[in-house]
Amino acid sequence: MINFSYTIWIPLLPFLMFILLGLAGHKLKPKLSGLLGTGGLGIITVLSYITAFKYFFTSEKVDGAYQKITALNFTWLQFTDKLHIDLGVLLDPISVMMLVVISTVSFMVHIYSLGYMKDEKGFERFFAFLSLFSFSMLGLVLATNIFQMYIFWELVGVSSFLLIGFYYQKPSAVRASKKAFIVTRFADLGFLIGILILSFNTKTFDFITLTNPAGSAIAQGGGIVFLGLSVMTWSMIFVFMGGVGKSAMFPFHIWLPDAMEGPTPVSALIHAATMVVAGVYLVARMFPIYALSAPVALNVVAWVGAFTSLFAAVIACTQTDIKRVLAYSTMSQIGYMMLALGVAGYGGHEGLGYMASMFHLFTHAMFKALLFLGAGAIIHAVHSNYMTEMGGLRKYLPVTHITFLIACLTIAGIPPLSGFFSKDEILAAAFHSNKLLFAIEYAVAGLTAFYMFRLYFSIFWGKDTQYHHTPQEAPATMTVPLIILAVGSVFSGIIPFNKLVTSDGKILESEIELMIAIPSVLIGLLGIGVAYIMYRKESAIPDRLAATFKYGYKWAYNKFYIDELYLFVTKKIIFRYISDPVAWFDRHIVDGTMNTIASVTQNFSFRIRAFQSGQLQKYAFVFITGAIMLAILFIYLWK
Amino acid sequence: MSPGTFLIMRHELLLIAAALSVLIAEIFWNPEKKKSISLFSIILFGVVTIIGFLPSPAGALFGGMYISSGARLLMKNILNIGVLLVFIQSVTWLKKEENVEKISEYFLLLISTVVGMNFMISAGHFLIFYIGIELATIPIAALAAYDRYRNKSAEAGIKLILSSALSSGILLYGLSMIYGTTGTLYFTEVTKLFGNNNLQILGFIFFFAGMAFKISIVPFHLWTADVYEGSPVNITSYLSVISKGAAVFILIIILFTVFPVIIATWQKTIFVTSILTMTIANLFAIRQQNLKRFLAFSSISQAGYILLGIIGGNQLGMASVIYYILVYIFSNLGAFGVVTAISNATGKENIDDYNGLYQTNPKLSLIMTLALFSLAGIPPVAGFFGKFFLFTAAAQKGYYLLVLIAVLNTIISLFYYLLVVKAMFIIKSENPIKKFRSDFPTRFALGICVAGIVITGFASIIFEAIRNLSFGV
Amino acid sequence: MNSGIPVQYFLILATVMFFTGIYGFLTRRNLITILMSVELILNSVNINFLAFNRYLYPHKLEGMFFSLFIIAVAASEAAVVIAIIINIYRRFTTINVEDVNEMKF
């Protein structure tokens, strides 16, 4: 047994960094604090790679399956003797895989930010928040039990809130951060309820116990039935709700595009590569339960994923803000992963989708981070987010251009780039389980290629825009990460995921199925071709198209008015029709009653003053009547 | 019987001696030094009070017409303390020009009322009781009209004397019924012969009405406010504390010893009247502006709470009532002491005259607050303990509803007590009462009151002592 | 040694006197008259006592003595009342009870 206890430092280091920068940051020199943060991340990256190597290649398997290793675990908060929140480190294929992804991308982003955020106000604050995020994200993936996951789940939420709102004097940024936090918070409510139901049935939070295929949690099947569905299904659906929120699946996707208000490195790290895939990770984490005792919930996952991917892809075709396009493409790609999980089964060849999803998560992290960082470089050079204001940039930003192109090809699924392999696995999985889902994904593949190259062409080719000052290629601190990530997204396709990361830890035999691969490549190329025709040179085709499909275009351009719907619900329903009435009711009815009691007393005391008339004889009269009344009362009535 | 047995009625004898000596002093005193009569009589009364505390034999005289027992002696002593405080408080007021002539009358009359009360408390026969009660009332009426040149004073006098005459008439009518049905007026005999026939209950009700008048229980209370407002402050405090206390004592004695047979009836009576008293009095008190009138209504509501102790008809009840009277003497005299001091210094008696008092006279306003809190039953002052024991006594017999009503009433009373506190502490005033320093007697009396308010509660020994004494009445 | 008049007559007389007194107390406006009606009430009580004593319990004299004391007390009471009434007259220049209400409510 290898000793993994050092892994505690992987989450702990960024935390200490956060404390240090948070408390003393404003005293240090900005540059120093930036370097500190980056250095910390560097160490973590090294540690993660070591861990990955040791885990995958030196830890012994039991009958060919990777084991879940609890590196260390201590009780943080005791609820009952069975239920207690532990903090610890759980190593298994997916968590180790996530370690690599997070540390790599995060490290790249840190380096990139050194250049990108230079001479920004609050430089040290930025790195403090980044460290906080890294801490939370690492803690999330290493969680040994679902409640630890929830804790860090909340923490990534808040760090994303802080980072989106980094430019806290910009109202739009503030609004976006608020939106992101509240929407995800609402989703997390579902997650929490799911946990409650789950723990009530299984009396444990621990992942290993929960996800053990032979364990009681699964063996007891669905548990009792409530409103037609087994309780286990309910809990899994609720848990998935949390995933939907974090991963910006429909209908909780609305926060992600606005989240682009944050600094671009943040978008690359949090809203493309790591945090938004937490939902996928969550489902993968609970996968045995989904697959074995809550298939209905798994179906929900599949359909939500499929719908989102299509929905987002359509919108992406119409947006003009680079980062928003990328945001929607992120949503659609994550939809892919969800779908892949949804169509997967536990163990054997059934598990193809699971493996594919993890595979795509990995590659997507690379190329999407690359895309965002590239976009960042572009924005940095042009000082604009809108591709309508760009064009012909290829001659000014060579490095960015090449890396961006690579990324686009990867996401379009052109062999032999990594995207091809992962997407192909997903399509295969979908094909074997449900043809309709496969069709959707197939279409989405085309759309993806189209909108990515729409983006690419109109930025780097298209019309030769005149810039009032010629754009400069970004400094090395920014280009180096681009290159590294480009390399990553080219070659990460050859990693044998089927041997490493599978649903049951065993090796999964899968080979490229040409009769799926070839069409997918073709439709990718088709998409590129269309984009080439429409955007290589500036042409009237797009506008004409937009004119012909006026309404469709308008709806897609306005993101199908989902935001407006939410706005209506929150502003109108919650504020106007609940809170204000409640406040009114409280002031006027509840409080009013109390005041009424008081005033009635006063009033009454005013009315009865006539008794005290000051007339001796009236007093005497009252006296006599009183006496006689008492006499009558006690002699005749109440004896 | 040997003259030694007269020691049994030592209190009364001493008081009579004191009264007479004040009279004689008045005759032979040097007219220039009239003022010092008050000092003389206070010392005299102080001596009497102290002697009163010496252990004395219990027993009966005149074939049971006069009874003396531990409890009754205790009551007398408590009253003496109160009277002494009133005397000390009134020194400043008596120094005034228009009063100097009448100093000795003041003391003479008051001491004779005390004599009356003592006889009343020691009564073993309705005759003694009647003489005592009249002796305790009529001079007060004279004193209520003491300020010859104030209309209100005269009005107070006439209202008091006439309504008390009426009430004693009705009381006597009740007594005559009782006499007619039992053929005797000895407490012990009456108890034996008392049945449950309507005439007797009628008699009892009339008797109760007469007592209720003295304790000012609704609906027999209406004279109270006017008389309290009209009479000089010291007489008001005397009325509100001493007379009321004495009446409560004798009422409880008679209820417990003479009418145990019809306990069911008088418990119902008290149940009804106490609820009426507390509620009505509080409702009236809310609106009062004149402090004396205000305190009048507050003292009526206090009577309502006291009835809660009586209703139990148990030893705890008796103890708690006596204890409460003691606490009440200190608290009310504290409040009245402040009112006296201020009205002597400035002649102001309205609540809004007190606005911003704390800025100018912090000590007085603190004492006032303490006293009012004690009346409202706020810890840690004695009033809290007093009320708690009263309620406990009622609850012991299961009158939880009554207790609930009572505590809810204490909230109303807290409201108007807080109005005074608010006036003194919170409301700003452009012309507050000027800063003044009250003379020694006032400060001395107030000091005693504060000490009483603070100590009586914590020192459980006092309550325990009272309780141990209050078996045999 | 029973004279012809039965006790009830006395009691009825007393009751009538009593309520006459109360009526007078409640209705007369003149303070002196009110005082007189008080005296009526007290005397009705006296008659009660005497009658009870004489008819029901002739061998003890409690009633007699009680009524003696009542008379005495009533006399002193009257003295005080009249003194106060004089004072009232000085202050208010009237002895109409309705005018004597400076203090109310």
Place this chain on the structure above:
Amino acid sequence: MDILSLFIVIPVLTITAIIFLKDAHQVRLVSAFGMGLQLLMAASLVFLYLAARHAGNSDEMLFVKDYLWFKSLNIHYAVGVDGISVAMITLTSLVVFAGIFASWEVEFLRKEFFVSLILLATGVFGFFISIDLFTMFLFYELAVIPMYLLIGIWGTGPKEYSAMKLTLMLMGGSALILVGLLGIYFNSSPGGSQLTFNILEISKVVIPLPAQRIFFPLTFVGFGVLGALFPFHTWSPDGHASAPTAVSMLHAGVLMKLGGYGAFRVAIFLMPEAAHELSWIFIILTSISVIYGAFGAIAQKDLKYINAYSSVSHCGLVLFAVLMMNQTAMNGAIIQMISHGLMTALFFALIGMLYGRTHTRMINEMGGLMKVIPFLSVCYVIAGLASLGLPGLSGFVAEMTIFVGAFQHPELFYRIVTILAVSSIVITAVYILRVVAILLLGPTTNEHFEHLTDAKWFEKISAITLIGSVAAIGLAPFWLSTMIGTSLHPIIEKILALNPF
């Protein structure tokens, strides 16, 4: 002199010292010293307590001292603590300590201010240490009354009205409690032996059910008034809004906890059957306060009103959890009391500091303060995050314990209500973020704000004390929850033994 009585003696001594002080400037030093001493005492009490438990002392109450007071009624001055009261005492001393510093700059009648403040604290300490119902009640009222003067004299806005309302409503509560106590007392020995006010002895006997049915509601509602139980909570918004800073801190932070503590220690502990029988009514009421308070907070414009309503919501959660009557939920209730006490005190302290600078409490008149007064703003954000239950701060620990505990209730109804209560965390997030966004973030609206100065040293002490404790509980809750849990054991066992469910 036993250690517990010191908790009463020290404040009293401090008060006397203050009274005899001539110089008004020393007053705050003296009171700071006294309360600092109190804080040390509390800390040492915690250690002594843990040491005693560690030494294997398994009595229900430790450091018990019992002096007979009124023999005839068997009233004792009896003090003793278990983990719960130790925790509450620590909370109190923390908040009072912070409160002293928060009111450092009171000018008007400074002496009187600190005297009444510390008098209030005395009452609270006495309440938490006493195990005799009579003394408990005495201290309870002692704690309530100074509020009147504190709000009436040093308050703002419609202070007389609010002060009067608050005092009368709380006294109304205590009226109910008094009747309840008497009822308990006279049923405290069905065997006909000596009646008693001592909680421990009463808890050994079973009060007859009919009596419980009458006196449980009385007692529970009576304490509930102070615990801001719907619909008896309306004193709280006005009271808080009018009260001066330190008073709001103490009141929301500590005094409202008297309600929860009493409801738990007296109502439920002594009358579990009735509690079990009637809990559903109060569960409904409390869950109304939880949701309703949160929604009410959304609509408010005044910072103090927002906090008052959120206090209604949080304290509602306390009573809610207490009524669930199982170990975990009650544990959560206690932690929630402490956590809410700390963070709401922090809130009010910060609001006071902001008000001292901006001279307004209306959120729409402020904006963009983060740039101007970063320290205070960051503190405010932390307080906000604590109150919306962010992990790593105390709020999360408390709420999660409550929710998990409440959800273990065997009956479906209770679990569904729990889910309702859980949903309050979202609403909380809404109003907290709304305030933070409007108040601190965005561009600075009012140019007068450009020149505001950040926290002074005493303000920093006050804020850091509270934040430190909030974070301490949030990061390492284990010791606290075990300390409380062990003391809960006997209580829960009694309850479970009496009504098996």
